[in-house]
Amino acid sequence: MQTIKFAVLPGDGIGPEVMAMALKVMDHIAGMSGLKLDHTEADVGGIAIDRHGAALPESTLKVCRDHDAILFGSVGGPRWENLPPKEQPERAALLPLRKHFKLYANLRPGLLYPELSEASPLKSARIPKGIDMLCVRELTGGLYFGEPKHTRALDDGDFEAVDTMVYRKSEIERITLVAIEAARRRQGRICSVDKANVLETSVLWRKTVSDLVAERAPELELSHLYVDNAAMQLVRDPNQFDVIVTENMFGDILSDEMGVVCGSLGMLSSASLGSETNGHGKPFGLYEPGGGTAPDIAGKDLANPCAQILSAALMLRFSFDRDDLATRLETAVRETVVSGTRTADIAFGGASVSTGAMTDAILGNLS
Numbered sequence: 434m435q436t437i438k439f440a441v442l443p444g445d446g447i448g449p450e451v452m453a454m455a456l457k458v459m460d461h462i463a464g465m466s467g468l469k470l471d472h473t474e475a476d477v478g479g480i481a482i483d484r485h486g487a488a489l490p491e492s493t494l495k496v497c498r499d500h501d502a503i504l505f506g507s508v509g510g511p512r513w514e515n516l517p518p519k520e521q522p523e524r525a526a527l528l529p530l531r532k533h534f535k536l537y538a539n540l541r542p543g544l545l546y547p548e549l550s551e552a553s554p555l556k557s558a559r560i561p562k563g564i565d566m567l568c569v570r571e572l573t574g575g576l577y578f579g580e581p582k583h584t585r586a587l588d589d590g591d592f593e594a595v596d597t598m599v600y601r602k603s604e605i606e607r608i609t610l611v612a613i614e615a616a617r618r619r620q621g622r623i624c625s626v627d628k629a630n631v632l633e634t635s636v637l638w639r640k641t642v643s644d645l646v647a648e649r650a651p652e653l654e655l656s657h658l659y660v661d662n663a664a665m666q667l668v669r670d671p672n673q674f675d676v677i678v679t680e681n682m683f684g685d686i687l688s689d690e691m692g693v694v695c696g697s698l699g700m701l702s703s704a705s706l707g708s709e710t711n712g713h714g715k716p717f718g719l720y721e722p723g724g725g726t727a728p729d730i731a732g733k734d735l736a737n738p739c740a741q742i743l744s745a746a747l748m749l750r751f752s753f754d755r756d757d758l759a760t761r762l763e764t765a766v767r768e769t770v771v772s773g774t775r776t777a778d779i780a781f782g783g784a785s786v787s788t789g790a791m792t793d794a795i796l797g798n799l800s
């Protein structure tokens with residue numbers, strides 16, 4: 434019997450609500466397919482600040498280390514907004530987790546079912562077939578982590594702040610390999626996004642991606658775009674993209690733009706994969722929904738559980754090598770939404786169901 438061993442970090446706001454639904458679905462999948470689930474819950478974010486004095490306590494880190502993957506909810510909320518920036522739940526929990534587990538590859542599917550096209554600001558007339566793309570973002574290099582990084586007072590009374598954008602060829606190669614693997618599973622097209630007309634790091638980025646794709650995956654179609662043009666093209670015609678691969682800050686901005694173009698945050702999942710392999714010989718990963726803690730609907734049984742459930746599907750695929758179960762789960766979510774059972778965020782003012790009823794409908798389609 435295969436054991437699926439993962440840490441559960443629900444976090445704040447709607448995090449615990451949608452996490453409970455994802456665990457219910459995972460239990461069902463386990464029962465159906467003879468898997469054994471072994472998961473341990475730990476505090477993260479605001480609730481961890483309240484209970485342990487830190488957004489990512491050592492006890493939580495240990496739970497993560499002892500498991501093969503992390504299923505993450507979301508963190509933060511008004512209650513902790515006045516803390517100093519370095520102590521804010523998102524910054525003090527997510528960035529250290531990424532760094533600790535060397536989660537260098539962030540995969541964000543930009544998936545909008547045709548039936549939900551109206552949820553996109555582009556509306557169904559522009560995207561009648563919905564959207565289906567993938568953003569592969571480098572997550573541990575570039576401007577967010579480069580040194581030196583400081584603010585200092587100058588002798589002339591002025592102030593200077595410095596961030597450093599730095600990339601090694603090896604870092605670019607390993608994220609390109611992730612994009613290659615993803616493109617092979619999809620439509621076989623990669624668009625690499627950079628700013629090679631201005632930045633040294635981007636010149637190295639473009640050459641490295643070009644060389645590696647030519648050497649390892651000549652069957653794939655590779656194109657390059659400057660980031661400003663990519664931002665425009667995403668709004669103009671998102672379906673021209675299959676896989677976008679880009680560095681940390683460009684990916685941060687473009688993947689959020691992609692999220693908006695794809696409609697409700699309640700449908701968007703993500704995977705952050707590490708350089709270390711787990712007990713299954715697959716990447717250790719952190720899996721989380723695209724949205725935040727949604728304080729406006731927290732505690733009201735209104736949250737859409739799909740993003741968290743689809744994140745669990747990505748965990749099954751990437752960290753546990755169970756593409757079959759991931760696909761089943763994704764199909765059940767799709768069938769549920771297409772059949773018209775929807776939470777308020779994707780109901781367009783029509784009849785909507787609660788978080789629990791949405792989950793029950795997904796379970797029905799799984800069976």
Ligand code: NAD
Binds near residue numbers: 447527740
């Ligand atoms: P948000 O994503 O929480 O909410 C934005 C809008 O999307 C809200 O109207 C919300 O109701 C809706 N929404 C989000 N997820 C939904 C779901 N599953 N179902 C239905 N509707 C959903 O963004 P925000 O309001 O800017 O941030 C709220 C808090 O979340 C802040 O403290 C922020 O720092 C935090 N946050 C955390 C993460 C994370 O943990 N990775 C990411 C983003 C924001």
